[in-house]
Amino acid sequence: MSTAVVDPGPGAAPSSYAALAGRLLASGLVNDPWIDGRPRFDPIPLSLTRAQHGQLAACAESVALAHEELVRLVTAEPALLGSFFGMSETERVLFALSAPAWHGIARADVFFTDDGPRCCEINCDTPSGLAEAIALGDALAVSAEPAADPNRHLARRFAALIASFADTLAAPGRAARDRPEGPLTVGIVYPTELTEDLGLVALYRRWLEERGARVVLGSPYNLVTGPDDRVALMGTPCDLLLRHYKTDWWGERRPIWRDEPPLPDAEPLVEPLRAIVRATLAGRVVVVNPFGAVLPQNKRALAFLWEHRARFSPAARAAVAGHVPVTMRLEAADRDQIERERELWVLKSDYGCEGEEVIIGGEVSAAVWRETLDACIPRRWIAQRRFHPRRDAAGMAVNYGVYLVAGRAAGLYCRRSAGATDRTALSMAARVLPDATDARPRPHGDRPGT
Numbered sequence: 001m002s003t004a005v006v007d008p009g010p011g012a013a014p015s016s017y018a019a020l021a022g023r024l025l026a027s028g029l030v031n032d033p034w035i036d037g038r039p040r041f042d043p044i045p046l047s048l049t050r051a052q053h054g055q056l057a058a059c060a061e062s063v064a065l066a067h068e069e070l071v072r073l074v075t076a077e078p079a080l081l082g083s084f085f086g087m088s089e090t091e092r093v094l095f096a097l098s099a100p101a102w103h104g105i106a107r108a109d110v111f112f113t114d115d116g117p118r119c120c121e122i123n124c125d126t127p128s129g130l131a132e133a134i135a136l137g138d139a140l141a142v143s144a145e146p147a148a149d150p151n152r153h154l155a156r157r158f159a160a161l162i163a164s165f166a167d168t169l170a171a172p173g174r175a176a177r178d179r180p181e182g183p184l185t186v187g188i189v190y191p192t193e194l195t196e197d198l199g200l201v202a203l204y205r206r207w208l209e210e211r212g213a214r215v216v217l218g219s220p221y222n223l224v225t226g227p228d229d230r231v232a233l234m235g236t237p238c239d240l241l242l243r244h245y246k247t248d249w250w251g252e253r254r255p256i257w258r259d260e261p262p263l264p265d266a267e268p269l270v271e272p273l274r275a276i277v278r279a280t281l282a283g284r285v286v287v288v289n290p291f292g293a294v295l296p297q298n299k300r301a302l303a304f305l306w307e308h309r310a311r312f313s314p315a316a317r318a319a320v321a322g323h324v325p326v327t328m329r330l331e332a333a334d335r336d337q338i339e340r341e342r343e344l345w346v347l348k349s350d351y352g353c354e355g356e357e358v359i360i361g362g363e364v365s366a367a368v369w370r371e372t373l374d375a376c377i378p379r380r381w382i383a384q385r386r387f388h389p390r391r392d393a394a395g396m397a398v399n400y401g402v403y404l405v406a407g408r409a410a411g412l413y414c415r416r417s418a419g420a421t422d423r424t425a426l427s428m429a430a431r432v433l434p435d436a437t438d439a440r441p442r443p444h445g446d447r448p449g450t
Contacts, residue, residue, distance in 0.1 A: 017043060023139040028206075029131040029199040035424060041132075045140050045431040046398065046414050052112075053150060053432045057409030059117040060108035060402035062319035066305055067122060067296040068103070068407065069316045074295055075099045084329075085300050086350070086379045090251030090268040094291040097280060102292030104161055106404045107413065109421065110323075111389035111397060118387045119323045122404075123353060125289060125297035126244045129401055129413035129427075130154065131199035136429040148431045150412040157405040158204075159211050162186070164406070165286045166240055185214045187233035190244040192219040196423075197244060204242060220245055223272040229282035231275045241276070241287045247294035248351040256349045256357065256380040298350050299382045302327040326385035331378035338383050342369045346384045347376065358420050362386060399425065 020043050021033035033040055048056075074080050074095075081087045081095060106124035110117050133151055137143040146152050166184055186208050190201055205215045218233045226232030231241065250273060253266040279285035295301060305312070305320045306327050312320070330338075330347070338345055342361035349357035359372050389397035399421040403411035415425035 020139055024135050027135040027138060029135040029203050031195065031198055038424075040427055041136055042416060042426045042428040043140065045142055045429040046416075047431050047433050048150075049433050050435050053412070053430075055112075055117050056110050056400050056402050056412070059110050059119055059323045060122075060404055060409055061407060062315070063108060063119045063122060063323055064103070064106065064124075064404050064407050066312060066316040066319045066324075067124070067301065069312050070301055070304060071102050071292060071295055072100050073311060080304075081295070084304060085295065085298055087294070087298070088252040088254065088268075090273070091248065091294050093273075093277075094247055094250060094294045097277060098287065098290035098292040099295075100292065101290040102296055103407060104165065104288040104290065104405070105158065106289075108402045108404060110400045110402055111387070112400070113387055113389055115387075117323060117400075118325060118389070120325060120384065120387075121299060121302065121348075122296065124404075125293040125353075126197075126246050127403070128197055128200055129415075130403065130411070131197075131203040132427045133401075133403075133411060133413035133429070134203060135199070136427060140429045142429050142431050145431075148433070150430050150432055151403075154403060154405075154411040155207050155210075157408075157410040158207055161405050162208070162213075162240065162242075162288065165288050168286055169239060169283060183212050183214050184240060185216065185236065185238050186240045186242055187216045187218065187223075187231075187236070187238035188242045188244065189218060189220055189223070189233065191249070192217075201244065204244075208242075220250065220269050220272040223275050225275040225278055228284065229278055230284045231279040238285060241285060243287055243289055243291075246351070246353075247291055247297060250291075251294075254380070256352075256377055257375050258377055259375060299327075299348050299352075299384075300329055300350055302384065303329045303332075303382050307332070325387050328383055329378070330376070330381040330383050333383050335373065339370055339373055342366060344386055346386050347372060348382050348384060349376075350380050350382065358422075360386065360420055363419055398428070400430075 017039050020041065024030040024033045024041065078092070078096070081092045087095070103124055105127060106122050107127035107129060108119050108122045110119045134154070137149055137151055143149045143152065188201055188204055190197060201217065205217070208215050216233045216236045216238060222234050224232050226237040230237040232238065233241070251268045253263040255263060276285065276287065280287070302324060305324060309317050309320055345361045347359040352358060361369050391397045396416050396418055399415045399417070401413035401415065402409050403413065412430045414428040414430050415421050416428055417425035
């Protein structure tokens with residue numbers, strides 16, 4: 001059974017959360033269990049039935065399949081990259097470098113509603129939260145019950161993913177699918193100036209080294225062309241680059257607001273990209289997640305799924321109609337209607353993530369909504385129909401982050417919040433109940449203490 005930990009609500013002893021925080025810090029995967037002086041983690045696991053867990057997985061997998069069709073459609077019609085998706089020159093090059101490959105590991109954000117599960121987006125570029133999900137499951141002893149732990153296969157599936165990409169490597173004098181001799185050298189490329197994902201980098205490193213890989217850490221600015229057309233990170237030639245640096249950060253940095261000043265360091269990362277392109281074309285390096293993620297990560301992809309749904313297979317159309325909220329490009333929407341129906345819409349920038357650059361019409365005043373519509377550059381935004389997730393007695397909803405590896409559900413990261421899922425959301429461990437248990441997820445009204 002899971003270790004009992006008291007929820008630090010009103011009147012609870014502060015030491016109850018402190019004990020959990022200590023275990024999280026000891027994992028080496030969580031840098032700070034608090035945010036702005038408040039707990040980041042919920043000490044009570046979230047219970048799901050197997051049927052509910054299966055619904056989440058089916059929703060995420062079907063939406064990922066629709067994205068797969070989208071990528072293949074655009075690969076055949078690359079003019080859409082500019083005309084519909086508004087990509088910069090560098091972003092179009094990034095897509096061409098790996099298309100139709102785009103997916104390795106992703107996180108689909110799914111919510112339960114009275115009309116079934118809804119997926120508001122898929123982060124297939126630099127998905128986060130894995131370290132928190134693993135560390136919290138361990139700290140609350142959910143991982144000690146393999147049948148109950150939705151993340152029990154994540155490490156194995158991740159390792160298989162890396163091996164499958166490594167198998168595509170070519171080397172001089174060897175067959176294209178022969179892997180390099182000796183241990184695989186993996187460079188983890190991430191924004192070293194930011195600290196929030198250091199736990200994820202540590203987790204990736206742990207998983208790789210446990211399976212015999214040599215791991216090098218660095219930023220794109222540490223990438224150069226090495227010997228034999230290889231790419232080197234921190235001076236070490238790498239066979240595989242594990243990319244945790246957003247695709248749109250590699251290209252031209254462009255404003256999303258009309259009154260926004262020019263962005264610092266707006267130029268594309270030409271030299272690091274040149275080193276990667278040369279090594280990729282020579283078959284000397286492979287990138288996970290592939291740069292083709294620049295397309296499905298763009299939220300205008302969701303608008304394409306709706307605006308051009310007739311071009312997709314019946315299965316993809318059903319997935320979009322059943323699980324994806326109605327989405328349109330802002331420049332293609334009726335401005336007066338969007339302004340008038342403020343409470344029905346959510347605005348999202350094309351490459352915003354983790355709750356950044358998300359404006360929920362029903363949570364701002366009419367004046368703020370109008371000012372937002374006036375200030376945003378329409379070709380950088382989408383309008384998405386607001387849906388209403390189920391909430392618990394405290395008015396909180398859960399974002400079920402379904403991890404996908406090679407298109408199949410492989411893990412779960414849950415966050416609980418009253419509004420948009422942002423950095424202040426409370427992270428929760430998920431626990432899948434036995435088949436015989438007929439219980440709803442706690443956020444639907446039976447959470448203890450609410």
